[in-house]
Amino acid sequence: MGSLFRSQEMALCQVFLQSEAAYCCTAELGELGVAQFRDLNRDVNAFQRKFVNEIRRCDDIERILRFLEKQCQKEKVPILRLGENPLTPSPRELADLETTLEKLELEMKEFNTNYEALQRNNMDLLELKHVLRKAQTIFDTGEMGAIQDSASHAELMNSLTSRCGPVASGSPPREASISFMAGTILASKVQAFERLIWRISRGTILVRCSDIETLLQDPHTGEDVRKSIFFAFYQGEQLKSRVKKVCDAFRATVFPCPDQPQDIREMSIQIMTRIEDLKTLLGHTQQHRQQVLTASAKNVDSWTVKVRKIKAVYSLMNCFNIDTTQRCFIGEAWCPTQDLERIRMALLRGSEAAECSVPSFITPLKTNDTPPTYHKTNKFTSGFQAIVDTYGVATYREVNPAPFTVITFPFLFGVMFGDAGHGLVMTMMASVLLWKEKVISKQKDMGEIASTIFGGRYIIFLMGLFSIYTGLIYNDVFSRSLNIFGSRWSAQRSVYNLSEDAANNDTTFVFPTFQLDPTNTSSDYIYDNGPYPFGLDPAWQLATNKINFSNSYKMKMSVILGVIHMLFGICLSTFNHTYFKKKINLICEFVPQVIFLSCMFGYLVVLLFYKWIVFTADKSGCTPGLLIGLINMFLLKHQENPVNKDGTECTIYSFYPHQSTVETILVVVAVLCFPWMLFGKPLYNRWHTKRAHYSEVHNIDEATTTESSTDDGHAGDGFMDVMIYQGIHTIEFCLGVVSNTASYLRLWALSLAHTQLSEVIWSMALARGFAFNSILGVPVLFCIFSFWAIGSLCILILMEGMSAFLHALRLHWVEFQNKFYGGNGYPFEPFDLRQIHEGVMPEPA
Template identity: 50%
Template sequence: MSAALESVLEATMGSLFRSEEMTLCQLFLQSEAAYACVSELGELGLVQFRDLNPDVNAFQRKFVNEVRRCDEMERKLRYLEKEIKKDGIPMLDTGENPEAPQPREMIDLEATFEKLENELREVNQNAEALKRNFLELTELKHILRKTQVFFDEAEHGSVVSQMADPSREEEQVTLLGEEGLRAGGQALKLGFVAGVILRERIPAFERMLWRACRGNVFLRQAEIETPLEDPSTGDQVFKSVFIIFFQGDQLKTRVKKICEGFRATLYPCPEAPADRREMAMGVMTRIEDLNTVLGQTQDHRHRVLVAAAKNIKNWFIKVRKIKAIYHTLNLFNLDVTQKCLIAECWVPVLDIETIQQALRRGTERSGSSVPPILNRMETFEDPPTYNRTNKFTKGFQALIDAYGVASYREMNPAPYTIITFPFLFAVMFGDLGHGMLMFAFAAWMVLKEKPLAAQKTDNEIWNIFFGGRYIIFLMGLFSMYTGLIYNDVFSKSLNLFGSHWEIRNLTSKDVLDNGVLPINPTWDYVGHPYPFGMDPIWQLAENKIIFLNSYKMKISIIFGIIHMLFGVVVGLFNHLYFKRRLNIICEFIPQILFLIFLFFYMTILMFIKWIKYAAPHPINNPDVTTSSFCAPSVLITFINMVLFKSPEEKDTEGTKKNPCDPWMYGGQNGLQMLLVLVALLCIPWMLFAKPFMMMQERKKKHMQLNTHNTENGDLDGSGAVQAQGQVQGGHKEEEEDMAEVMIHQGIHTIEYVLGSVSHTASYLRLWALSLAHAQLSEVLWNMVLRNGLTQGGGLGGIILWALFAFWATMTVAILVLMEGLSAFLHTLRLHWVEFQSKFYLGQGYSFTPFSFEILLETAQATSEAAD
């Protein structure tokens, strides 16, 4: 019964505080059942396969043709998706997760996709041809209209065209006047060409005609008011109609080449007005017919795309699952009979039964009569690290893994980080108002979790906030708690229990003349401790910063040393689990003694000082030796302790001895000397004990080996010589190993000793950022909102409204977002460096199982990023 209970506790607690126990398994699958079994394992997502063909090219593997077929199907689906998005048709996403189709269904999917692609391409080609024809007819319609205007102007005696030298804007060259061209050019027989060109090319087109033809042509052009659709790209373009008059075949050839160079489209235009009218009527009739055909083509295309949009999400899922299965099957080996596939995989020990059930389901679905075989294998390879997470712990585990994935079965810092991370953040961010804003935002994300998760977006900032919603939730909650402790809400205080201070010996005039007064505990303190947090009167005190500085600095050191001590203790559990008795004796014990006898002792002195000494008071504390006047400095005491220096007793008035005792308790000097000596002895203990004990153990093994060889050696002594040679060869390797151990131990010792000092000082950032946050909040209140509260009347209300809006914006932008990010990063550093360095190696690699869910999420994120 007890053994069963221990195994259950190990299974539940072990998965939380250290990674899952993993095992390497060998899997034997029949060829006809392999696809279905891998499909079931993909739905389960608990198996990480190893590549048994690392030297085989990807194009030479067994299922490479199936993978290529899947790639082709994916290409066709992407083409369909692109066309659907182009038409703005919504793609139905029901949230379904269809199973991977059977191999025989691949043919049906391929045929469906082939039919849809061919039909859509044919429709697109027909539509493009119709649009091109429609564009030509439309341009011809505009040419016939505009040229008719040009000829009408010529018949009425107006100037047909003038063409100026682009380099001389004032000078104009007129080639034809009133007698130039009448009735289609009967006075002077001229040739002409008409066409359409992009509007932005007109200036360059004119200049080229002028220079190439030396001013012997003239041009009329008119803009087409409505934009025209480019059939190739679908873009709307603006064009202009032009007509060029010239004389002679040489100029005609030159003009046509220039038009071709500028990609102008030339159209036949009859000279006779009757022919132009007849052609225009024919063009209009053809345009109407084309409009009808185009509408029917677009309707057919729309129906095809709407039908495809209903299933394209499920099609993508099916194809990606098929492709993933064949990619995984390419990692397997074939046995000699070519009828069985062999795989090796990492699996969690607790899930072996679940995996076997999935394999049985796959075998039954495939119709195979041979059951799969799953055998555990022995290996010296380090297994992957697998920490089970849920939506609450996932964010905290991501913070740890960002530093480094835990080594296999190493203590996982994430469970402790769930509490310590938001608490240390709140020590720096302690404000009830700001914490409430953060808490409300996170609570909204938690309550609206499902609809917000369904609205997938590629906004990276929002995804970071949403992924860490539970971290933000706890950070806001803890910030509200520490804000109550500091009694700080938007730089103001809450008067919940009244004040336990009483200002005496002051008149009302003194209070009015001095807006801020220092608080003197000798006269003003009533003597009863405040029930919770800070007394609100400190908000009005002149010496508030002096008091809060001392308080926050000391609690920062206390929290920091407790945090580091906890990290060293967590390392003990690693040593016990891996049965490293040598590390416990040579590392854990001297480390914990060094930290306790020096730095934790300093925190004990702080508590002694808080308890023993108080402000001098004629009633509550009449003894001057226990007053704050006689309280020794903890920092000076600690420095004197490390330097073996006793505090000097000074005379205050001539021969009258100082009544203050330099020691906080009896026997303090002797105890402190003992603590420092033991702490100093811990340094060589950490440096030399482990290499020395390792050398002793190896010598003992060599003695046993030599004794064994002597007893069982050859009578002629050859065995003894061989044993001696083996010992000499092994001795060289051991010397190298011991050198590495000495170097490693030296680095580790120096890092720990110096780190204990620097890490303790690093926790002062809790005090510094807390003070900075409070002061910035107070400055923002005094410089912005306070000015609005002093205004009166209707104008004062408008000013207050504007100042409040500015104050609220700055509060959210600077004090919540920027200060919150700063405190978050500092908290992250305290955990990664100061805490985790005491026990966490982080040299493992993540367990990456074959999971359809992960593959589909990755593919979805990739496609969204590409869009």
């Protein structure tokens, strides 16, 4: 039975689908989502497959749906997002949906065409209204009469000179009537328009321009544009033709404008009436268009999901083979063995839905192909499984690190983060994501960063909880300590020779620095000779040697956690060796690896606990050093302990009697483990291969021979090839034991960095705010608190949290998983139509 500890058992199955029920059965399998189909037509071009026409129809329907969605967005009509996942529709529903959407598309395009034409007419009428209004102004002010009275060419030239400067002299003046052309042009083109008119006419055409105060909406783009009114006064048909060509070149709109004031008034009244009628018609058209879009917006999301499901079904059916009778589709799929019965029931439902008398069925196949890796996860474990899969998907049926990562990853993060206050903030942020989980999960297109954070909400929540836990052990809350249970250290006032009143009133008194000795039981120094109930004693917050103590404590703790973590990883390898029946790996890899690590750093961990238990405060003067002892151990250098004046032995070089003998044995055993790991497997494989080759017994189990002689995928390799491969892995492990143990010191380093940075931000910001004793301290403290809160959030929680997260990833990927995890598999990607509702398009493998 499959579990998260080991990937589920998979089987390569052959699916036989009757042609009448192929669509319904495929849809049922897609709704079930437990089969990863293989493409049996890889050599066939995509445009030559059987259901290419159906897929093109789906593409065309998707185009229509995108058009409708764009129209809804343009008109700001909200699209109703789909709550439930609709079932895959039948091919008949596809035809009905195609007909409905084609009619809707045609109707919307007619709406757009008519509405755009009405808007264009409305814009023309509005422009004409402004033109007539300007023309009326010209006639009312007498400007037109002055121009008409200037019948001679000289007078017209003088009028132009007053506006545009001197021009070249022309023909002798003669009497002629003055005509004009009126229209509108984009305001940005007015200067170029005037300049070109002046040049083509040599100053004989008078142009008057005026901006329209209100913005007009372009019916084609829907954007607001600013236009200007122009009047061009000229003489003769030749100049009229030139003006018309310039207007066409600048895409100016020319309007017929009467040359009599009375006609202008009558035309203005008619234009106003037409504008009002057109506004009413535009309102009715827009209202009807809004109704159609509102009705469509309720179904656009549902239609999109249905069409994509149909398209996915036909795309998968293109991967099936067809028998010679054209009556049966044959497909191949990887399926979990425990879900085979569910698949058979889905095929039965599909046959019944298609009313097919001949049932479809599935049958397992024998194959030597490597199955995909499938770990069944939920919303809680999926984030941790993603962390493991990012490094590499587990080899089929090997031990999965994810169940252990659920605890070890946030715990190691908490060891590095180590602040209960910052952990509480992180927990609250993750709690909001958990509280709004259903609402946020329905949102689409959240963005890569937002979706990643939401997907890891449970990881962040656990990281916050473990940060609170380790922060309480460190007694570190926003770089301050909490005196919850009462400190085990105390000092009397007699130490300072200070009265109680002086201690309470003299704020300028500077307390001296003194040493609290746990071996001193006098009345002045009190130590109750017992540990603080939970975590560090708050007295260390005021100690000048706080960093020295915390560094020593966290450094030792990092080594202990690292060795335990690596030993646990090596122990997990036994499950792989046992399951894959590689007993030689148990003897030649697991056993020497455990012995090698235990003799080197496992022994160091034992000495750590031994030192904590045996060497108390009264023996601190004769306490041996761990680092010097470890170096002397590997150098096989041992020194005799000196003798105190009272004749007792000062154990400054040894922890216990006969230590040198024990350490020599450990070093020798560790050295012997190297050739054990290096030559054990290659020699065994060589012996077993020769035995199988020269054996006269021909009924040897082939599977056993293959497994034993070609272990780790080295079938057919020579002895030297196997030796080189084994040598690389042996050297990698032996060097890795040292480097990986040192790598766990990052637990201490990041915890120290976080603590010191937190204290710096506290002392540089919030501590100064508390120094104000006047009423002005309130607003100052508020501003300083804001700065401290923002700095803590951005630097200590986000930046430091990201740093601790990445280092925790490193410790799991490199130091932990390389002890047992191969990560050479490929993921199980089933054909799951339910993913379409989440915006993911399934594809065959």
